[in-house]
Amino acid sequence: MAGNGDGVTLLGYWASPYALRVIWALKLKEVHYEYREEHLPDKSPMLLQYNPVHKKIPVLVHKGKPLAESLVIIEYIDEVWKHNPLLPQDPYHRAKARFWAKFADEKCVPAMFRAFSKVGEEQVQAAKELRENLKTLESALEGKQYFGGETIGFLDIAVGWIGCWARMNEEVAGVNMIDAEMIPLLSVWFQKFLELPIIKECLPPQDKLLAHTKEFHKMLMMAALT
Amino acid sequence: MASGSVADQEGQVMLLGFWFSPFVKRVEWALKFKGIEYDYVEEDLTNKSTLLLTSNPIHKTVPVLIHNGNPIAESLVIIEYIDETWKQNPILPQDPYDRAMARFWANFIEEKVTKPSREALISQGEQQEKKVKELKEAMEVVEGEAKAKLNDKTLFFGGGNGVGYVDIVLGWTCNWMKTIEEVGGFKVLDPENQPQFHKWMANFREVPFIKPTLPPKEKMVEYSRMVRQARLGLVANK
Numbered sequence: 001m002a003g004n005g006d007g008v009t010l011l012g013y014w015a016s017p018y019a020l021r022v023i024w025a026l027k028l029k030e031v032h033y034e035y036r037e038e039h040l041p042d043k044s045p046m047l048l049q050y051n052p053v054h055k056k057i058p059v060l061v062h063k064g065k066p067l068a069e070s071l072v073i074i075e076y077i078d079e080v081w082k083h084n085p086l087l088p089q090d091p092y093h094r095a096k097a098r099f100w101a102k103f104a105d106e107k108c109v110p111a112m113f114r115a116f117s118k119v120g121e122e123q124v125q126a127a128k129e130l131r132e133n134l135k136t137l138e139s140a141l142e143g144k145q146y147f148g149g150e151t152i153g154f155l156d157i158a159v160g161w162i163g164c165w166a167r168m169n170e171e172v173a174g175v176n177m178i179d180a181e182m183i184p185l186l187s188v189w190f191q192k193f194l195e196l197p198i199i200k201e202c203l204p205p206q207d208k209l210l211a212h213t214k215e216f217h218k219m220l221m222m223a224a225l226t
Numbered sequence: 227m228a229s230g231s232v233a234d235q236e237g238q239v240m241l242l243g244f245w246f247s248p249f250v251k252r253v254e255w256a257l258k259f260k261g262i263e264y265d266y267v268e269e270d271l272t273n274k275s276t277l278l279l280t281s282n283p284i285h286k287t288v289p290v291l292i293h294n295g296n297p298i299a300e301s302l303v304i305i306e307y308i309d310e311t312w313k314q315n316p317i318l319p320q321d322p323y324d325r326a327m328a329r330f331w332a333n334f335i336e337e338k339v340t341k342p343s344r345e346a347l348i349s350q351g352e353q354q355e356k357k358v359k360e361l362k363e364a365m366e367v368v369e370g371e372a373k374a375k376l377n378d379k380t381l382f383f384g385g386g387n388g389v390g391y392v393d394i395v396l397g398w399t400c401n402w403m404k405t406i407e408e409v410g411g412f413k414v415l416d417p418e419n420q421p422q423f424h425k426w427m428a429n430f431r432e433v434p435f436i437k438p439t440l441p442p443k444e445k446m447v448e449y450s451r452m453v454r455q456a457r458l459g460l461v462a463n464k
Contacts, residue, residue: 053334053367067326069333076326091310095298102300103284136284 008033011047011059013040014204015212017161018070019058023202024157025074029081071101071158078154086154097147100140101158107133108162115177116169117220127175130166131182138186146189156193163190164203168210172217239264240292242278244271245441246449248340248398249301250289255394256305258435260312302332305394317384318391331371331383332395338364339396343403347410347450348457354412361414365423368396372422381429389433393426400427401440409450 010026010033012019026033038047038057050059050066059066060073062080067073078086087094111133114126137159141147147155163178170177180187193199203209241257241264243250257264269278269288281290281297290297291304293311298304309317318325339361346357375383384390389397407413417424430436 062323065323067323067330069330072326072329072333075329076322079322079325091307092293092296092298094310095303095307098303098306099298099300102303 007061007063009036009061010034011036011038011044011050011057011061013038013057015209016057017165020161020202020204021157022058022060022070022073022077024160024199025077025086027198027202028084028086028152028157029077030084031077031081071105074154074157086148086157088148088153096140097153097155097158100137100147100155103133104137104159104162108137108159112162112166112169112177115175116173116217117224119221119224123173123175127177130177131179134162134178134183134186138183141185141189143185146193152193152196152199157199160190160193160199163194168206168213172210172213237294238292240267241265242267242269242275242281242288242290242292244269244288246446247288248402249287251398251439252301252394253289253291253304253308254439255389255397255436256308256317258439259317259389259394260308260315262308262312302336302395305391309391317394319385328383328391331392334364334367335392335396339368339399343406343414346412346414347406347454350411350458354410358412358414365414365416365420369420369423372420372426376422376426382426389430389436393430397430397436400430401443402446405443405446405450409447409454 008026008031010019010022012023012035014037023035036044036046038044040057043055047057047059048055050061051057051068054068056068058070058073059068060076061067062076067076074086087097108130111126111130115123115130118126140155144150146152147159152160166177178187178190194203239257239262241250241253243254243266245268254266267275267277269275271288274286277292278288278290279286281292282288282299285299287299289301289304290299291307292298293307298307305317318328342357342360342364346354346361349357371383379386381387382389383392383396403415407415415424431440
């Protein structure tokens with residue numbers, strides 16, 4: 001069990017799903033950490049110093065050494081704190097988990113963002129692509145309760161946030177993203193995952209997130225018009 | 227004895243590839259570095275084999291590694307699998323922080339160098355200018371890392387005289403980048419302003435197990451030209 005002597009700091013932003021999945025990893029591993037909120041779009045000198053390449057959160061600082069990129073951070077956490085393993089032990093299953101996390105980040109998330117930020121035909125196409133890619137992602141469940149099997153693991157925390165953000169995004173942008181008929185198993189998994197106490201208690205306040213999402217959408221729509 | 231596909235044999239390693247693909251090349255470098263014997267299957271990307279389509283139904287691309295009948299796709303995922311399955315000649319560092327930094331740089335290379343390079347090859351005008359600008363900025367970062375990490379005693383990012391994960395991920399630049407520049411009609415390589423990177427490329431090219439794998443320039447130029455023309459032709463005909 002990790003104590004304060006480990007010196008773990010997380011630079012995050014309350015509305016960031018990438019910071020959230022790192023928080024989930026830290027919570028599952030019972031790692032004590034100091035959380036520092038970045039007041040984006042302003043970036044603190046600490047953030048600029050610790051992530052000079054991308055200047056983005058999340059950044060994990062452990063024993064004075066910084067790490068960026070949420071999935072890289074999660075794998076690091078998994079390797080340093082060995083109890084409650086996040087990735088499977090077997091190399092082939094590990095490869096599958098990494099493959100699907102990459103698929104979600106590269107195929108589902110950009111489609112979701114386009115469906116949220118575009119209008120007209122572009123939006124329709126993006127939403128269709130998102131729904132199809134979520135259907136593909138569903139196949140990775142392979143009839144299990146969670147991607148990790150009986151309990152949640154790396155892939156669950158890598159992609160689970162999409163369930164929360166997609167519901168909010170589809171409400172605000174007015175386009176269907178989670179089609180329960182098309183992805184019955186994934187829909188059930190999203191619900192179960194987001195209801196788990198350790199997961200739910202870390203979610204940003206939903207009313208605050210909804211207001212933030214509406215504000216962001218307004219900005220995007222105005223930018224699209226100019 | 228039931229005869230399944232070659233891939234069903236225990237321990238059998240098969241790589242589905244394409245001669246031009248830098249992603250396939252990376253996986254070959256990882257296999258050769260570890261001294262792993264494998265069967266190589268050259269795919270015709272215009273007429274993909276059933277094996278490829280069933281092994282990688284999601285992306286339908288090479289490389290695909292098939293080991294013990296299990297298919298693995300995505301070059302970086304495959305390399306980590308190789309490193310975890312065969313313990314000799316480690317590719318990733320042992321220390322968790324160093325491993326994380328290696329993964330960080332691999333991601334950076336993919337997002338900021340590999341992807342924009344491909345996009346610059348198949349675009350023109352303003353679109354291409356945008357990608358070239360991105361590339362130039364990324365190369366400044368790469369040169370910075372090379373300056374910080376490499377010297378006369380440390381030739382590679384893997385440390386010392388041996389290549390490592392970052393070298394294998396970045397390695398495609400040593401040969402493909404010049405071809406992409408030439409065919410795409412732009413300049414990103416700058417020996418004057420990227421001295422350490424150019425030293426690294428020269429050293430990488432000469433690594434004994436790497437050198438014979440590099441495809442001949444004329445063949446690469448011919449293929450790249452065909453790809454560029456096909457993609458630009460598609461855009462023009464829309």
